[in-house]
Amino acid sequence: MKFKILPFFILVFLGFTYNVTAQNPLKIGHVNVQELVQKHPEMDSVRAVLEQEQTDMQQIYDEMMAEHEKKLKIFEAESASYSAFVKETKQAEIIELAQKVQNYNQRAQQQMQQRNMELIQPIYKDINQEISNVAGYDNFTYILDVSNGSVAYISPESEDITALVLEKVQKK
Numbered sequence: 542m543k544f545k546i547l548p549f550f551i552l553v554f555l556g557f558t559y560n561v562t563a564q565n566p567l568k569i570g571h572v573n574v575q576e577l578v579q580k581h582p583e584m585d586s587v588r589a590v591l592e593q594e595q596t597d598m599q600q601i602y603d604e605m606m607a608e609h610e611k612k613l614k615i616f617e618a619e620s621a622s623y624s625a626f627v628k629e630t631k632q633a634e635i636i637e638l639a640q641k642v643q644n645y646n647q648r649a650q651q652q653m654q655q656r657n658m659e660l661i662q663p664i665y666k667d668i669n670q671e672i673s674n675v676a677g678y679d680n681f682t683y684i685l686d687v688s689n690g691s692v693a694y695i696s697p698e699s700e701d702i703t704a705l706v707l708e709k710v711q712k713k
Contacts, residue, residue, distance in 0.1 A: 567682045570700040575688035577668045577707055578661070587660045594656060598649040605642045612638060671709045675702050 578584065616631050623631065676684050684702065685692050 568680055568700075569683045569685065569696070569698070570676065570679075570681045570702045571685045571687045571692065571695055572672055572701070572706060573688045573703045574665075574668060574672075574686045576703055577710065578664055580707055580711075581664045581668065582711055582713070583664055583667075587664070590660060591653070591657060595653060598653070602642070602646060602649065605638075605645060609635070609638045609642055667710060667713070668706065671706045672702070675705055675709065 612631075612635055616635055620628055620631070672684055675681075679700075679702075681700075681702075685695075685699070687695065
C-alpha cells in the first residue's frame, strides 16, 4: 500500500513544482498620472473653459460685493437720521445681503470643483485606458502610480511607462 501512495505524492510534487516554475515573473512598471493629465492634449481646452467660468462667477461676485458696499456706505452716512425701526430694518437688509454674497461665494466654489471633476474625468478615463493598453501589450503585472507619493520604493528594474502612455494619448 505504501508503494502505491509514494508515486502519487511524487507526481503531485512534480506537478506542483512545474506550476511554480512555469509562472511568468512579475513585471512591474510605474507611471506619473499627474504628469500625463497635465500634458494631455485636451487639458488646454479644459483650462480655458474653467477660466471662463471662473471669470463669469467672479464678475457676479464683484457686482454683489459692490452693491453690498454701496448700501453699507449709504447706511453709515445716513444712519444718524434714521429712526430705530428704520435703522434695524436697514441693518437686517445689509446683513442679509452679506449672507447672500457669502452663500454665492461658497456655491460658486463648489460649482467650480464639481465642474473641474466633470471636465477632467474623461481625461483620466482616457489615460487609464492607455495605461491598461500599454500594460497588456507589454505584459506588465503591475503598474504603480508614482504621482501621489505613496510608492515608498521604485526598483531600478521597474520600467517607467509615462512617456509611452503620453505618446499614445497624444496620437489620438
